[in-house]
Amino acid sequence: MPSPTPARRSRRTLLRVTATAAVAASLLAVPLPGASAAPSAGAVIAEVYGGGGNSGATLKNDFIELGNPSGAAFGLSGYSVQYLPGSPSASSQWGVTALSGSVAPGGRYLVAEAPGAGGTTDLPAADASGTLALSATSGTVALVNGTTALTCKTAADCAADPRIVDLVGFGTAVVREGSPVTGASNTASVARAAALADTDDNAKDLAAGDPTPTNTRGESAGGGTTTPPTTPPVPGDLRIHDIQGTTRVSPKNGQTVTNVPGVVTGVRAYGTKGFWIQDPNPDADPATSEGVFVYTSAAPTVKVGDSVLVTGKVSEYYPNSAGGSQSVTELTGPKTTVLSSGNPVPAPVVLDAANIPAAYAPDAAGGSIDALPLDPATYALDRYESLEGMNVQVADVPVVQATDKYNELWVDAVATDPRTARGGVVYLGYDQPNNGRIMVQSLPPLTQVPFPVANVGDRLTGATAGPLDYNQFGGYTIAANTLGAVQDNGLTPEVAEPGKKNELTIGTYNVENLDPGDGPEKFARLAQGVVTNLASPDIVALEEIQDDNGAVNDGTVGAATTVRTFVDAIKAAGGPAYDWRSIDPEDGKDGGEPGGNIRQVFLFDPARVSFTDIPGGTATTAVDVTGKNHKTSLTASPGRIDPGNEAWTSSRKPLVGQFEFKGKPVFVIANHFNSKGGDQGIDSRFQAPTRSSEVQRVKQATVEQAFVAKLLAADPKARIVSLGDFNDYQFSPALQTLTKDGVLRDLVNELPAEERYSYVYQGNSQVLDHILVSPALKPEKTHYDVVHINSEFAAQASDHDPQVVRIKP
Known part of the structure; x- marks a missing residue:
């Protein structure tokens, strides 16, 4: 799915x-x-x-x-x-x-x-x-x-x-x-x-x-004027619904069409420049769209309400072909005649639960659905495709992904899509994609119509309307001429409950490519998140700490300046004087932003917990397990789990550290599994889409599960916490592999379904970050919380929400 x-x-x-x-x-x-x-x-x-x-x-x-x-x-x-x-x-x-x-x-x-x-x-x-x-x-x-x-x-x-x-x-x-x-x-x-x-x-x-040069004014070489023949501007034989056809790919693809009539419904003078036209006289077939995008490459000169004739070549544009995106049927290389101006535009089609089907997409066993006849009454993707380029509208809809820096947000038009506790829509399975999600962008320049700044749970009241587009980052999108007003729902960042004296608190936070070049403001905001919102955990596993010069690709791998700057910011925010441990990666071997050399880092409060330093941990040395029962120990601390295994190629290797809290050893594994880059999207033209990146994460989970099993074989009562950015869902094969044979328990599954998310993507609130614990840390000894401070907000310090667990060892 x-x-x-x-x-x-x-x-x-x-x-x-x-x-x-x-x-x-x-x-x-x-x-x-x-x-x-x-x-x-x-x-x-x-x-x-x-x-x-x-x-x-x-x-x-x-x-x-x-x-x-x-x-x-x-x-x-x-x-x-x-x-x-x-x-x-x-x-x-x-x-x-x-x-x-x-x-x-x-x-x-x-x-x-x-x-x-x-x-x-x-x-x-x-x-x-x-x-x-x-x-x-x-x-x-x-x-x-x-x-x-x-x-x-x-x-x-x-x-x-x-x-x-x-x-x-x-x-x-x-x-x-x-x-x-x-x-x-x-x-x-x-x-x-x-x-x-x-x-x-x-x-x-x-x-x-004989040569007869004549210019646009009809002037000839002898000084006279010729009257050029005129051809009345009349519509050609084809209409937009003939061009769109009843499948995703136009039956006229690659052909030149002449004098296609329509009324201009939207003009885009930035990005992919062009305009939309719609036929005000639709046919009776619900599968054939009456709208189409005219790609001009330069800023269009037509206006909304112009009645036009367009001659151009029919083309299918794939905004993200590598990701399996849907195509956009377009007219390219256009020649446009404006017949009249100020005409009414066709009334928008209202998108809501009444006309968005419950089934998402036809299943082509992983193949393309391009050639399948559209069935807009049965499948949501077919419904959207049947409206491609047409005027559509949503009204009084909740915001399910906050306004981003590109002036986009997501709303949900189906009230029955499962809601999060804070107003988003929660993604609970490959077979539950949440059909009502749709992106909103603005067509007019922001100098004319400021784009609304909204958080998850706010509402866009009134009508939001414009042509239905499809873009490379968000799928089906309303290119809005009319934007609803924001009704503020008053969403505030969460604050975790502080740990008690006899509780060990452990947090995880993806700090999004942090390096000294990010400036004091980002460091201060992230630090405030650790101190105020996470309540200064005893141990914090950080992901995406970059080397000291960030994305400069000059062989630098050390991150001491990055970490010290963050530790100082935490102290300035009223937090503890954290100590830290990490292992520098090999240059360019751990993926992420080129030159950044991201890695995981342990921060720990030495007044509350001690780190057991065991020499021998390097970027290429595999940590092992030694001893039995209460004398079980790592062979290196900090160490990396099987860094030479091909499962970690161009990806972060798990960092494991041995801590001691109130005389009891605790093993903590900081993770950052490989990303989902390259997967076919949820709205792919390939159904069901292929999740190619999943193969590597399953291999990574297999390696780590074996290491945890080895620790537990040495000491069945070992206190193990594995946490971080796993880049996958609680129901995914990777997490199922990691928890195989009960070696670890994924704490997110113990939250109510409406609270299971740490990241928002394409309007879906979903789990990418996890905290897992070994059997010795029984449910009554663990209190877990995803602390929502970033993913739901227009103003973010990171794109991930941090998490924390309170443990009674």
Whole structure:
């Protein structure tokens, strides 16, 4: 069943991956006598002249003229015209002239190129200018979506380059569509007929004749004005529901569609720039979405309420293909005609328990569900997919993940999803993904509409509405034009009960890549958490302590400065003067942030507990067990459990220490198992998703379970506490392996279900951190608490909540 993937996130832009394999395969399968891109639906190369200024020429300059046979304006921002000699050599390169503006429906666009020494007549005012020196008799001109020089030098290679919108080869050009058009000379251009037909055969589509350069204003070389033919802007044959289809992948994927009508419902001028359109006249099929995203790459110029016609190529974009994400059906390389403005947008579909199914996703035995017919009445994922790009709304919903630094939060639209004691939704099994979770982002700039700052348990009152998107970090997302108001639920950080004099208190805290470069504020906040919220435990196992220069990758592995800075901050906050023990890892061998060399560290209060130092513990030396019964001891303290085992490759090795409290030995194991990075997400297109990282955690749990079993074989009454960030759930195979044969007991299972969480990811409150104890520490001797101070709050010192256990040894 689905599995969240709570790996730390980076906002690096991911490559836009589109489903074009079938198109590429078809190109390879068919012999290509010449370049054969799909016939152009927008602008085409209307005329090419390379004799400007040559002997006998009247015109002073070479030129390239574009024409637009469609009913939609063709925007040229980011486009170029490019030229290659007719018989290119190994050193030949494409020349580039960048374009701007647009070609009106039925209009022309003039690009002036290099002048010659002769000629008597200037070109009309050019719409763009370059310095390309075209051959009068043989060459290739391309209209390109982009301004980077092409590299193809054969007809087949150029046909396979999706950036090429149109291409004309003349004379004896090697690169051409079909056969090259002949007859170009110092006094003759090659030009299309007035209708600008494009069959992708240059010899059929163009012919030689007198040069007739014409600009966007209809001005010609003789100073007169021509009236360009006009094509009424009317809708094409396809509607958005035809493009979206009844599966996740469009039946028109890879095809160019013309004049698709819709009303603009949302505009995004940041990140993945573009706009959404929706057909106000839906069909009767609930599986076909009426909305689609138009990817513009630059900030869109349309406005919400514009009625538009869009011509573009249908594409399936996978925001996180490696993680198995759903795809977003898009129109790319768009040409947009605005017919009218100020139109009402389609009413939003309300998302709530009445229309979000109880089942989450169809099961494809781990395979892709892309090709399965959508069943929005049965599966929540299918319901969301059937609304992709459409206006949706949630109303009066609880916040289940706090506002983050990227101005995102999560809400839950299904009241029956199991709630935490503090207002979130709790994740209790792979088969219980909590179907009502949905991310909220803001469409308007934050300078116009500040994003709400909310904690878990707050409510967004009123309506939150906008197009339904899907993004690389959060799955299905409302790109909100309208944001609800925050109703503060008054959530406050928890405070643990202090230990009694006869109780040993042991805590664990993932301090999130702590190093001296984080500055005093973070150290102070983390220290306050230890002193105030955890009540200064006698022992604290820390995870993610970085080396002394953090992510600088220069071979530094020591962390004395990092730890001393933290210990000093704890003392300044009123805490004890902690002593500490750790083992420096080998450089670059323990995973985490490159150069950071994260490790676990024991802090302990020497006024309350003593550490039994036993020499011999190193980064590569395996700790063992010696002695029997009450004389059982470690062979090194601190030590690392089997650090050479392949289970710990690129991952933290458990740190074990031997302590003494009131004359009784206590063995503490600090853990940080490998992360969930690389797992397919809970909302993956692969169902059930594969949790590939789980394999290594099970191996790690197997190694540690064997070590604990060896300790217990030596002394069945051994007091053992294993704790830390295990990066897995209480119901996972890794934790089941770790507790095998009853060697350890996972204390989180003794909490009420609504309190079982230490981390919040994609709106799910879940367990990643654990404290486990050996059989000698019976339930009546242990008092356990997850202390919620971070994961539910917009302001966090770490992304994990700490935990503490009070023990009567």
